[in-house]
Amino acid sequence: MSSESAEGVVSKGFGSPASTVEHTGEKIIYVEFEDGDRRNPLNYSRVKKWAITLTACFFTGITGAASSSYSISTPSMTAELHCTQLQATLGLGLYAIGFGIVPLVTSSFSEEIGRRPVYIFSSLMFTLTQVMVALAPNIEAVIVGRTLGGIFGSTGASLVGGSIADIWQPHERGLPMSLFAFTSLFAIGLGSVIGGVIQSNPNLGWRWVQWIHVMVSGLFVTLVLVVMSETRASIILTQMARSARKVTGDGRHKSRAELHKESLWSLIKTACSRPLYFLLTEPLVQSFSVWSGFTWGVVYCLLESVSPMFETVYGFDVKQTGFIYAALSVGALVGFLANLYQDKLYRMYYAQKKQEARLYLACVAALCLPVGMLIFAWTASPNIHWIVPMIGLTLFMSGVMIIFQVAFLYLADCYNTYASSAQAGQSLFRNSMALVFPLFTEQMFATLTYRWGLTLFAILAIIMAPTPFVLYFYGSKIRANSIASRKILAAEAQASETSTPGLEKV
Template sequence: MSEKKSAVAEKAPVKKSSDNKPPVKNEKQARGSRDSARSSSSSGSASSLSDDQASSVNSFDSYTQQPQSYVPEENSKAKKTNSLRLVPTETVKSLQDMGISKNAPIPDVNAPTAQLNAIFPEEYTLETPTGLVPVATLHSIGRTNTSITRTRTRQMSRNSTGDDDDVGDVSGDGDDKNANEEPEIDPEIEFVTFVTGDPENPHNWNLTLRWVYTIILSTLVICVAYGSACITGGLGTVEKKYHVGQEVAILTCSLMVIGFSLGPLIWSPVSDLYGRRVAYFVSMGLYVIFNIPCAISPTIAGLCVCRFLCGVWSSSGLCLVGGSLADMFPTETRGRAIAFFAFAPYCGPVFGPLVNGFISVSTGRMDLIFWVNMAFAGGMWIIVAFIPETFAPVILKNRAARLRKETGNPKIMTEQEAQGMSISEMLKTCVVRPLYFAVTEPVLDMMCFYVCLIYSLLYAFFFAYPVIFGELHGYKDNLIGLMFIPILIGAIFALFTTSWCESQYIKVTLKRKPTPEDRLLGAMIGAPFAAIALWMLGATAEKHVIWVGQASSGLPFGFGMVLIYYSLNNYIIDCYAVYASSALATKVFLRSAGGAAFPLFTTQMYHRLKLHWASWLLAFISSAMIVLPFAFYKYGKTLRAKLSKKDYSADAM
């Protein structure tokens, strides 16, 4: 055959075979025997192989019909002679034919976040005919730890002035000194990939099934977001049960949102090590359990602590679902799936006051609010448990373990296993680098500030509406909750618009190489609507104006809110493609901080500034932010070059 083959010895001692070769006595001789087998198979000559070995080679003729058959099944004769079995692996030519070159691409978003300087980042997205890629072959192409590190350092530092050594230590880029000291990966290791048409590859799953999973996971996000705002429909029940003021009752909402910002520090590493499925199952299970003390806590302190922990546990639904969707859809088609993800975290909180306002008015029971939340979370916990693992590194890691057992070759593994998972690198990826970006990247800060503003305004509505509709019109919590329906309607319209924006982006990619600024179309459409909504809310905040006037402001807000988040989320990913997970972690932290802070002063702001000017103050801020997506669309590349310390976009690589 033309394919390179690696010889794998049986566990039993190797006796003298029919080709009169001496027995293998030690590791050095075993390596030589394997090299000999490789040489024989690559030259296409089977004359030096035993009959059993030749039979094994011929058994690979049916490989294309059996893509999962990495290793031919042993026949009884092979067991008697303990001869070497030949496993096909990729050659330099086959990899080059698939487009593999010396220059390593940026890892896809579904790559392990804490893996440094990967020499084979295509491992988790590429499908190969054999499913095994030797490190020695990658070295022959030019992929080495040292060369990758040096290349990335030069590219990342090209537009930078100043001392890069210190920056490399924090951002994880590396430097020449560290690169020279970095050891090479054992060339005898063989990396596992998906095979052509692999049914275990989530990208190959049935399209309908993938969309079913997308809807389920988006519902999970709605469930988590709903839990954060569920108590806003019955703050009076908290005040009555614990004899506290409104400010303390509001903490039960804010503390869970704060938990959203800290939870990813736990669930992102868990996902990298054990997979999305384990992270969802464990975290949602804890979330369900901790709703019990929320319902029966005898003190307000206990309720606040448990609400914070509920935010930490449930945050996996916010920080991992986007990755799960990326696992199932390739880059070219994942935009529409991500649009559902953009819709869910902003609409989920709206159901909180909508549903629980009726529970509060009809029963007056705070505990029932949490029992309903627990039932919703428990149902999603059970449903999500049936979704198979989507994280490619974990799928391939499990496959590598099976292959090691079947072949007896301990050097079949993924690159994640070969490099190991450094605790320090995990901390750098999950904690240090996001904070570093928050301090050194003005472009990211501006985008995150806009996302934070929109998210904060959503939570501000939960406490502005009770003032407007409760104090002005005398409505109770159940009718106040109904006023949020226009926000949902506007968000649904935005969902259809995001699909159109995605089709426009695809047209751009067919004409030319896209830039991160091409992602800003949705934000440019949505930005004016968010400001219009607040101007409407302030202008109609009069007792003689029918309630429809104030409630209708939710339509443009819901529309603009989803479009802005969808667009800026994609823009951040494209601008910081090299460290997309860290940039998104910065966004999540700042967004959650704003969402937790705004409820604490919104009611007082509306009382002090009155209904008109409180809304108009927010409208002025939102109007000033309209210019942001338009300015970056026109001058984004120049601004990124001047304001950013380095270019982290795909173009930099």
């Protein structure tokens, strides 16, 4: 029997029979969940799980729509505030960079105080930043408001993946995670459509785009207060332990998190340094970071260029070009359906290919990116119907959706307990590219024209196309030479002696 043998129990109503252990001279009664305990997030009802999942994904959609609707409404903004297009573009890029940098720090707060308070605070502050932009008297206020919007929007949106992991078993997470990725990308196209409709009305303009976001974000705050429950198990157990101490007057009731608690500074230090370590040293993280970073940068370039391109080539007005962005949403939907099929392939071939079974459709996406971009570049002509370049745009966005999802799940499979750090490193690089790319978009297209500028992107996509193929054939060998991966492989080998891991993967 271990040193933590069961010599005491927690009072009924506070947890299951828990072990006691000598700790600094006193016996500690650990508070644990009972089997089937409904307070355990993994045991929430399916209705409650989906309510939490959809609410969290809704926040992701709001933040995604806020990026694209801002971009399409900049013409009236630059006219009213007498600013340059580059200044307006900073509002787009700085919003995106918040999603790469800020979660490195703020993710630690959810471990300290729980996820629900962070959702409430970040959604409320995000709403206030939209008010700030809507009332901005100059471009400087807009840029500050957008930067703060990225900070608070990323704080909440970065918790969605963790919230899903809190309430769904590993083999159940495929659909919720696909929905998370889909919502983010679908909203980018939807935001442009709505923004284009509002921008086209001379009585509305860019400020009303922001006011619409204020209304929707305010609705979300109410939804969070009503629907969102705490999903982090360690926080719930800590609350149960406090309640047990208060009711029984016995200070020995503790949760394990209370006894093995790191300081907030230590959590922040680890959260900031480990993703950078993975980004700088791990080939798998580096390869997906460069690939997904390039695609994300191109997406943000398209947010800046699609509207003026169709206005120039086809004579569309801003409302019509707004509907062109619907191709991004359609592409996201196609990619979402493809990812559901990829999940089936993963289950079928995991035994043979292990983690690399995630990469089948990533190989297809590697071909979709340059083909879609070339179609978009070379068919945008007054002599060719506008639906043809839209098909190219849809094909490109389908590839982006697949890559976005595969990057998350593949790194999660490869790095297991270090998955959050690996994904944070990838996210940091990806969103940095979203800041950098739009800064040179206008100058690049002015110099090369839209056709050759987009062709350059297609060439770069061709150069990067071997990425998933190399990982598919050599990913296991690459992991074998990685320090972090060797530790994880050793743990998996030990676990495989008592279980079959294939069915328990995300």
